Amino acid sequence: MNVPPTSTLREGLAVIGRGIKGQPRWFALAVLGSVVYGVMTSLTAAAIGYVVKQAVAPAIAARHVTAAQLWFIGGVMAAVVLTTIVGVIGRRVAGGVAMYNLVAMYRRRVTRQYLRLPLSWHHRHPSGQLLSNANADVEATWNIFAPLPMALGVVVMLVFGIIQMVVVDPWLALVGLTVFPMLFLANVAFQRAMSPRVTRAQQLRADVSEVAHESFEAALIVKSLGREDHEADRFRAVTHELRDANIEVGRTRGRFDPAIEAIPTVGTLAVLFVGTLRVSSGLLTAAEVVQIAYLFSILAFPVRALGWVLAELPRAVVGWSRVSAVLDATGSMTYGERALPSGRASHLQTERLAYAYGIQSEAGEADRNPAVVDVSLDVAPGATVALVGPTGSGKSTLTNLVMRLVDPDSGAVLVDGIDLREVRRGGISEVAALVAQQTFMFDDSVRGNITLGAAHDDDSVWQALHVAQATTFVEKLPDGLDTHVGERGASLSGGQRQRIALARAVIRQPQLLILDDATSAVDPSVEQAILARLREASSGTTVLVVAYRMATILLADEVVYMEAGHVVDHGSHEQLLGRCVGYERLVTAYAREAAEREAIAADEEVSR
Amino acid sequence: MSMRSQVLVEHHGVATGREMTTWQTLRRGVELSPELRKGIWVTVLLAVLSTLGRVLVPFVVQRITDDGILAAGGPDTAVVARYIGIALVGVVVTAFSAYFVNIRLFRSSENGLATLRLKAFRHIHDLAMLTQNTERRGSLVSRVTSDVDTISMFVQFGGLMLLINIAQISLATVLMVVYSPLLALVVWLCFVPLFVIIRKFQGIVGRAYTQVRERVGDMLGAISEAVVGAQAIRAYGVEDRTAERIDAAVEAHRKAANGAQARSVVAFTSGQLVSGLTTAVVLVVGTILAARGSLTLGELLAFLFLVNLFTQPVQQATEILNEMQNAVAGWRRVIGIIDTPADVSDPGESGVTLPRGPITVQFDGVGFAYPGGAPVLHDIDLTIAPRSRVAIVGETGSGKSTLAKLLTRLMDSSSGQVLLDGVDLRTIRFSSLRSRVVLVPQEGFLFDGTLLDNIRFGRPEASDDDVRLTLTELGLDAWVATLPLGLGTDVGQRGESLSAGERQLVALARAYLADPDLLVLDEATSAVDPSTEVRLQRALDSLTRGRTSIAIAHRLSTAQAADEVIVVDAGRIVERGHHSELVRLGGVYSKLHESWVAQQQAV
Secondary structure, eight states, rough: OOOGGOOOOOOOHHHHHHHHHHHHHHHHHHHHHHHHHHHHHHHHHHHHHHHHHIIIIIHHHHTTTOOHHHHHHHHHHHHHHHHHHHHHHHHHHHHHHHHHHHHHHHHHHHHHHHHSSSSHHHHOHHHHHHHHHIIIIIHHHHHGGGGHHHHHHHHHHHHHHHHHHHHHOHHHHHHHHHHHHHHHHHHHHHHHHHHHHHHHHHHHHHHHHHHHHHHHTTTHHHHHHHHHHHHHHHHHHHHHHHHHHHHHHHHHHHHHHHHHHHHHHHHHHHHHHHHHHHHHHEEEEEEOOOHHHHHHHHHTTTHHHHHHHHHHHHHHHHHHHHHHOOOOOOOOOHHHHHOOOOOOOOOEEEEEEEEEEEOOOTTSEEEEEEEEEEEEEETTOEEEEEEOTTTSHHHHHHHHHHSSSSSSSEEEEEEEEEEEGOTTTTHHHEEEEEEOOOOOOOOBHHHHHHHHSSOOOOOHHHHHHHHHOHHHHHHHHHGGOOOBBGGGGSSSSSSHHHHHHHHHHHOOSSSSSESSSSTTOOOOHHHHHHHHHHHHHTTTEEEEEEOOOOOHHHTTSSSEOOOEEEEEEEEHHHHHHHOOOOHHHHHHHHHHHHHHHHHHHHHHHHHH | OOHHHHHHHHHHOOOTTTTTTTTHHHHHHHHHGGOOOOTTHHHHHHHHHHHHHHHHHHHHHHHHHIIIIIITTSSOOHHHHHHHHHEEEEEEHHHHHHHHHHHHHHHHHHHHHHHHHHHHHHHHHSSSSHHHHTTTTTHHHHHHHHHHHHHHHIIIIIIIHHHHHHHHHHHHHHHHHHHOOHHOOOOOOOOHHHHHHHHHHHHHHHHHHEEEEEEHHHHHHHHHHHTTTTHEEEEEEETHHHHHHHHHHHHHHHHHHHHHHHHHHHHHHHHHHHHHHHHHHHHHHHHHHHTTTSSSSHHHHHHHHHHHHHHHHHHHHHHHHHHHHHHHHHHHHHHHHHTSOSSSSSOGGGGGOOOOSSSOEEEEOOOOOOOOTTEEEEEEEEEEOOOOEEEEETTTTTHHHHHHHHHTTSSSOSEEEEETTEEEEGOOOHHHHHHEEEESSSSSOOOOSHHHHHHHTTTTTTTTTHHHHHHHHTHHHHHHHHHTTTOOOOOOOTTTTHHHHHHHHEEEEEEEEOOEEEEEESSSTSSOOHHHHHHHHHHHHHSSTSSSEEEEEEEEHHHHHHEEEEEEEETTEEEEHHHHHHHHHHHHHHHHHHHHHHHSHHH
16 A cells, blocks of 8 residues: 555556546546636736737827727737636536546446455455545545646646747746746655655545544444543544644645745746846847746746646545555456246255355464355255354354355355356345345335335335234334335334344245344244244245244254354254254253243242 | 423434534634634734735836836846845745744644544534434544545635735735725725625535535445445345445535536636736726826836736635635534534533442333334333342333433433432433443444454453453353454454354443443343353353343343343333243233243244
8 A cells, every 4th residue: 555656656647547538528628728728828918918019008108098999908808818717617617527527437436346346355344444445535536636637737838938938038938947847846856755644644544534433333332331431542543643644744745835836936036137137238128028027927826736736646646546456356256147047946055065254363364264164955945944053153154155145165055956156146136035133224215125126016015014023113103114214224123123124035025035033133922923924925935044942943844953163963853852962952941941940939939 | 300301302413503604613613623723823923924925026026127127227237136135035034934834734723623523523422322323424424534624624725825815915905005096996896796706605605515515424324335234235136226326326426516616616717707807907997097197107017917916816715715615514514513412411520420339220200202203101110129130021112122221321211210329310420320330232333353352342441361251250251262363353344253143242241341230231142042141141140149230131031030020011111020920910921921932842
């Protein structure tokens, strides 16, 4: 991420080139406007001179001014002003459009990557950083297009001005021209000094955003543990780092800015001094010196626009390096061409499936932590299989593999005999649906959260809600199906979110339904009703259900018991109860506990 | 009391700050960042000095032409050299004072804005939970990041330039009056319409920028779905739909930004137009005056020069005023959040500090309704004895979670009062309350860091051994041993490297380490497997003796273990007593219990 300052100029030009290619027309229009502005500005002095010579001076000499003369003066000046303004409007509006179009274009590209890259990539990148990439970094990259058209117009203006000077007096022009290389060198030195400092500030800006993002997402925990001061300290540390980095940027700017500003002024004075000498020697007329000095004073300010572009370069390069890290990220899933058969319950098989999470060892080296090891399953079409195992035994990872949210390290998932990796993009979610343990709600209406944009009428939405036992509470919501659930479904309780997520899966009438402890937040009676409805509704569906509770397990035709990523045993509930100790312990835990407590209570009553 | 609560509850959204005028915003902004004012006069004085230098140079250039080069009887080299000397002094003075101005300005503004960021950040955490939930997280983040950044851009570049410009405009006016009062009047008359336009456009441009800031918030919200909802989006194959939603938000922002840009271009070019036309008018009027003999050609040309000196800062000021509206839009949003009252507020110094020890909980006629919603709790009267372990059960939506939130003061009751050891909850200092009462919610957020860091979040001063002891006491040491790096295992973003059940274990250990006197568990083990849950339950039983614990649970194994069960139905307490009593009673609880038992038993 650290860009050596020497290459900034080259890389910056590459960024600019990419931007021009992205918005060629608006950019061309902006440059055209800027050229008009540049030419007209450098002609203003000549226009005044022309008007004075043609009308003002004669009028004063005649001690009488005619209406025609006044119209001439006003007309010429107004024409110059209006043309300049047209140039300015063109430059600014088109330049702005080009910049905002680029920003929007790259935001789309970056977010497309977020949607395209696999889940494992997301797990490696802090969400605060990804938000910053799509927001601040894209902006930092293309902000350079604000001063750029102006700067290019200035180049034209300079060429025009220089030609005028050379025509008037090459020697004087030469004096003036020494100023421009000086300006350029000063700007390059400035930009080199700025580059590392700006890079650091930009990185810290992302850090500040990351800390704020995480802290606000954790707001409830921070509050309930009274850790506000602790969080404020964490935020203060990174904020103060950013502050110091920004002050450092300001200090550098403070050193260069006044010097860069002074150079053209000194140039003007030099022109005047040399000019005076040449007038004294009779080589030049006074009017010519004045004209060149005036040109100089007009050019001095816009020339700074070149400086602005150079000053923006490091930010653009840093922004681009962060944006391109996302755009160039690989590891996306590849898809095949095949479609999964539709219209009947799926046949799900896994063959020696293995998956390990990438972690960092204590020494900071990449290591792998196996989550699923050598898992082979065979779920017949229309069967219901319960996946049971202690917390952290790899059940959720297995459901992710079956949905192809992640690809296995080895082995394969087959649906109706087809390896999921050969299925075309979007082909799996057409036939399978997953209700994850932790539900995600979109910032949308209840209806939108269930249909997810697919064409389902309200009747089928209500039907799905009925299966999920959610009709009662949805009816009570202020706008029914149209009620907006807020960001992440903030206005709903955990149990309500789970039931909407369930309805979201049910409405698709999946051939393969995967429930990952999907009813953990609803109470037992509601859960029972859900399971009963689900049973009715899912006759043509193969179901893989992660479960802890007996009622859920009893819905299953077969139980698969996992421990530490391995399948320890599988068979019917009764078979497993008889021969698998871990399983027996797990599923009878509540009953044993209840029995024990009752026994103790009975003892106490007896002893009383 | 209830009157006050009613008013407070109605006040739930975040203030947008939109109702503040530009001037009020700037005043309040400076008030919140006192560093901005510190030493400002020295900075202004230096700025005026650098302005003097800047004005001196063109003025001297003009004198050089008039008195030196165009001097009667040929160029006067001595005069020219003298003036150049003066100008060089001006250049040096300008450069040095500009250097100090720059540095002072960056220091004071960065310090001031860091203070503003911190105040806003802290206040967002102080806001009531319900207020926090009315805003998108992304929008809260933007208030301490990009909104503040727009202010810094303005303060560092625009604010001072504006002062300098005003100084330059005044100076140029004085010089113009000296040359020709009549022409000076003409210039000012030409600019009157511009000032009217600027005033009008300030409002228009300001609203446009406010729109842009709001669209940024929406856009961040939409983009964050693609990041946080990555799993759901892939599972349902709704990448295209999500992309459309993002595109719509990105497009809305682009339109708003272009709209604001177009408006500010109109405002800016009107400045340039008026400047150019003024030059034309001065030439015309000046020619008339000169033809009448009241002005020489030299004087007229010199005056044109002064007009330039006047119009340049006016144009620049117009531009800066536009940018100021952008900054003010950001500033308003930051101030808006800081000035949103923290409805559930810390009584602070004046508050009561409770001594440590088992807590008696008392609900006295407590009622609650969400803002604009129907009441969820009615007239709750309840006393929970110290050291007792209580389970609250009831159907989804019966109001039991609300009880937990009132008890931990995440929300305040709409009527009645909640008392701890006889003290109204609202009068207890947060520092005391939060250390004595801890809530473990269903979805315990984990930070990106190690397991150790996350558990220690409950009590930062705890040693590694304290953390290990806690895990051993809770019977979680065996589980930690299965993790690849034990306590040093990184839990990933939001703890996503762990399963939901494991995250709950961490959250529980974290709360337990905080060592509260009242522990409130809201479905804290819903994703944990039964045998771990039962083990945990037992560990907690022995550990929470001596404390008061309140558990909200769907799994009735928790209720069975409790000293007392409180059954909530439709916002009222309908039954209370020991598990076995309630089962015998044949009421709401016995029905819940029946379905629970049915779930547990093999057919």
